[in-house]
Structures are given as structure tokens and as C-alpha cells.
Amino acid sequence: MKLQHYLGGLEGLPELTSLEKRVFVEEWEKRIFGIHVAMMGLSNHLGSALPAYPIDQVPTAFKDEWTWADLRTGAEAMNPFDYFKYRYYEKWLGGITQFFIDKGYITEDELATRMAEPAAPPQDSGEPAIDDQVIAYLRYGDSPRRDVAHPKFEVGSTVRIANKPAGSHSRLPGYLRGRTGTVERVFEGDYAYFVHTGDGIGDPMPIYIVEFDPEEIWGPCAEGGPETLYAELFEAYLEPIEEK
Amino acid sequence: MTAQFAYPPDREELSAKKVSALESLLIEKGVITPQTVDKVLAYFETEMTPLNGKKIVVKAWTDPEFAEKVVTDTPAAIAELDFPEGMAGAEGEHLQAVANKPGVHNLVICTLCSCFPWPVLGLPPYWYKDPTFRARAAREPRKVLAEVGLELPDDTEIKVWDSSGHSRWFVIPERPAGTDDFTEEQLMDLVTTESMIGVALAGPVK
Numbered sequence: 001m002k003l004q005h006y007l008g009g010l011e012g013l014p015e016l017t018s019l020e021k022r023v024f025v026e027e028w029e030k031r032i033f034g035i036h037v038a039m040m041g042l043s044n045h046l047g048s049a050l051p052a053y054p055i056d057q058v059p060t061a062f063k064d065e066w067t068w069a070d071l072r073t074g075a076e077a078m079n080p081f082d083y084f085k086y087r088y089y090e091k092w093l094g095g096i097t098q099f100f101i102d103k104g105y106i107t108e109d110e111l112a113t114r115m116a117e118p119a120a121p122p123q124d125s126g127e128p129a130i131d132d133q134v135i136a137y138l139r140y141g142d143s144p145r146r147d148v149a150h151p152k153f154e155v156g157s158t159v160r161i162a163n164k165p166a167g168s169h170s171r172l173p174g175y176l177r178g179r180t181g182t183v184e185r186v187f188e189g190d191y192a193y194f195v196h197t198g199d200g201i202g203d204p205m206p207i208y209i210v211e212f213d214p215e216e217i218w219g220p221c222a223e224g225g226p227e228t229l230y231a232e233l234f235e236a237y238l239e240p241i242e243e244k
Numbered sequence: 245m246t247a248q249f250a251y252p253p254d255r256e257e258l259s260a261k262k263v264s265a266l267e268s269l270l271i272e273k274g275v276i277t278p279q280t281v282d283k284v285l286a287y288f289e290t291e292m293t294p295l296n297g298k299k300i301v302v303k304a305w306t307d308p309e310f311a312e313k314v315v316t317d318t319p320a321a322i323a324e325l326d327f328p329e330g331m332a333g334a335e336g337e338h339l340q341a342v343a344n345k346p347g348v349h350n351l352v353i354c355t356l357c358s359c360f361p362w363p364v365l366g367l368p369p370y371w372y373k374d375p376t377f378r379a380r381a382a383r384e385p386r387k388v389l390a391e392v393g394l395e396l397p398d399d400t401e402i403k404v405w406d407s408s409g410h411s412r413w414f415v416i417p418e419r420p421a422g423t424d425d426f427t428e429e430q431l432m433d434l435v436t437t438e439s440m441i442g443v444a445l446a447g448p449v450k
């Protein structure tokens with residue numbers, strides 16, 4: 001099991017004394033956020049996204065795929081104790097920097113040299129078509145919907161949540177594994193996921209809202225009182241309950 | 245203290261230097277331009293901010309037909325309003341609203357990452373991404389809400405929505421009492437990001 005998948009329900013955590021309402025707590029965090037969005041907006045898979053972006057014609061040197069799945073896979077691959085050690089954007093900075101090194105865009109040496117001796121501001125203003133594509137991605141998105149729904153289950157069906165090996169990435173919250181719930185809604189479409197995660201999602205499939213009684217999930221550790229938990233789950237994570 | 249938590253004393257300075265070096269190299273190599281990051285940030289500072297969510301909520305408070313539609317067909321309801329182009333863009337491709345009502349309180353969480361409806365609420369505040377919040381709100385939402393100042397009556401049902409699929413969720417809070425003669429601007433002032441995720445109510449009415 002991967003601890004990152006089992007965050008929901010973890011016990012022994014401290015009281016929340018206040019809410020940190022800032023989006024960025026350090027100025028540098030804004031820069032890595034912007035770089036990540038640019039990578040998503042320049043990702044080579046967008047040529048086959050909806051809408052079909054003219055990604056081949058964008059004059060960027062970026063030639064790889066970069067989606068949420070890449071960022072999440074990286075975070076889920078971390079030593080779990082490091083995962084909790086680093087702040088949100090520290091993980092992004094680590095993962096994204098390593099990606100550019102691994103893919104050969106930059107080297108460790110270049111990075112170290114540039115860190116020791118910052119460069120003068122660039123003279124060239126760059127290709128505006130790069131920025132246009134990034135903003136177009138923000139405005140038009142990257143919908144995973146591929147077709148109308150072809151659901152196996154209907155509203156009211158009782159389902160058991162699958163408990164297959166997690167693989168490098170998952171969209172199944174660990175605390176739901178093996179639990180029983182009721183289909184509350186079948187979404188209108190079949191939805192792809194950016195990658196094949198190894199635990200069943202990737203190809204277009206229905207997505208459901210499954211309703212859970214907290215006592216089914218948490219047993220005697222449930223909070224009690226009127227509460228319902230809803231999870232939005234890909235069909236690959238649902239199994240039929242065998243009639244006895 | 246173990247090495248596990250031996251943070252370098254210049255932790256933030258190192259990150260700042262690293263990201264600055266990375267951005268500079270990416271510009272030099274033609275991956276992005278000198279303006280790319282600033283343009284992305286400006287998009288979220290000027291167009292995709294919680295103001296959009298506030299407008300949606302106030303419309304729902306003042307137009308019963310819209311209030312119904314915004315939960316049954318969120319994208320179509322939002323498309324009726326006057327917004328910048330991009331409400332169905334990145335992280336808004338499949339928006340889904342849930343509405344509080346007497347006796348029912350909704351809370352949106354993301355236990356696997358930090359899914360957030362960017363075009364409606366802008367970027368997520370740190371508390372939403374905090375592992376402690378994400379972990380605890382799944383199992384003990386009533387206690388967590390009380391800790392951050394929202395004491396719900398024992399008989400109020402809490403519906404927790406864990407965002408692990410394609411939808412990006414937000415909450416239409418209830419309109420506070422005593423606001424019948426409020427203007428739209430006054431009503432918008434009552435709506436916060438926290439109330440649109442469900443860790444607070446709209447208000448207080450001053």
C-alpha cells in the first residue's frame with residue numbers, strides 16, 4: 001500500500017487551530033505554479049485533446065506530455081515520510097525540476113551554476129505563440145469526456161469497491177477499498193484518464209457518485225450523527241455484489 | 245530531532261533560487277517565454293478569482309430558477325451568466341455545485357490531491373491542500389468544522405464530497421437571514437471561498 005493513497009481517515013492527527021487562507025505562502029511558489037501550468041498547456045497530448053489544439057505548431061522546445069497525472073504520480077511515488085515533510089509547492093518544485101533533468105532539457109550542472117549565479121534578465125521576449133497556447137489551454141481546458149455513458153451499474157445499485165494493487169498512480173481513495181456503497185448518480189459520459197494507471201483507469205468509462213454510510217467505512221471510529229460520504233469513482237473501481 | 249526533519253536553515257531561499265534558475269533556463273531553452281509565468285498568474289489574479297463564485301452564489305440566492313439549475317446542470321447555469329471566457333476551461337471542464345439547505349450542510353474535500361474548481365474559486369488556499377485537513381475531514385467532518393469555527397447543530401446532516409473523478413465541486417451556501425434588503429454587492433461580500441467549499445457559512449451579517 002501507498003500511504004499517500006490512504007490519507008483519508010488517518011488517525012492521530014492534530015487539531016486544526018486556524019485556516020491558512022493564502023494560496024501561496026512564499027513568493028517563489030507562484031513561479032513553480034506558473035511553470036506547471038505552462039507545461040500542462042504545452043503538453044504534446046493536447047493535439048488529441050478536446051478541443052484539438054494545434055500543439056505541433058506551437059514554437060516551444062517542450063516536446064513531452066505533462067498532465068496532472070504526471071505530477072500526481074510523482075507525489076505518490078515519493079517516500080511517504082518525505083511526502084509529509086515537504087510543503088505542497090516544495091513537492092511540485094522537486095518533481096518538476098527532476099522531470100526537466102530526466103528528460104534532458106536541463107542538466108544538474110546547469111541548474112547548480114544558475115543557482116549560484118543568476119542570469120541577467122533575458123533580452124529576447126520569446127515567442128508570443130507559446131503564451132497564447134498556454135492561455136488557450138486555461139480558457140478551453142482538457143475535458144476527459146469521450147462519449148455518452150455506457151454504464152454497468154444504475155442508480156440504486158449496491159456496489160463493492162475494488163481492492164486491487166495500487167500501482168504507481170490511483171484515483172481510488174484507499175479508505176474506500178473493499179467497502180460497500182450505493183450508486184447515487186451515473187454521470188452523463190464516459191471519461192478517459194490522462195494515463196493508464198495500472199489499476200484499471202485510462203480508457204473512457206463511466207463515472208459514478210457512490211454514497212457511503214460512514215459506519216461502513218470507519219466502523220466504531222465513525223463520528224456518529226447524520227453524515228453521508230460521497231465519492232466520485234471510475235467504473236473500474238466498482239464491483240457488483242453477488243446475489244446470495 | 246532526526247535527519248528526517250533536519251530542514252536546511254535556508255530552506256525557502258534555496259527553493260527560491262532553484263525555481264528562479266529553473267525558470268531562467270526554461271526561457272533560455274525556448275520552453276517558455278519571459279512572460280509565460282506572469283501571464284498565467286495574471287489570469288488567476290484578474291479573471292479566475294472567487295469573485296466568479298460569489299456571483300454564482302448571489303444569483304442562486306436571488307433567482308429560484310437559477311438556484312435549481314445550478315445544481316442540476318451547473319455548466320449550463322454558469323454559461324447563462326456574464327463571465328470571462330474560460331469558465332469551462334482548465335479545472336472547470338466539469339463543474340458541479342451542491343447546495344446547502346436547512347438541515348443539510350455540504351463539504352468538499354480531495355483526499356488524493358487538491359482538485360479545485362479554478363474558474364469558480366481561483367486557486368486553492370493552503371488549508372484545502374493541508375494533509376491534516378484532507379485526512380481528518382473525511383472521517384470527522386463535524387469535529388473539524390467545529391475546530392475552524394463552524395459549529396453545526398447535531399441534527400444537521402453533513403454531506404462530504406470526496407473529489408476523485410472528473411468533477412470539480414463547490415458549495416452554494418445558504419443565504420443568511422436578515423439580508424432581504426441587501427444589494428447584490430452587499431450579498432457578494434457575505435460569500436467567501438471557505439463558504440463555497442463548506443468550512444464556513446456565508447456571513448456574518450453585520
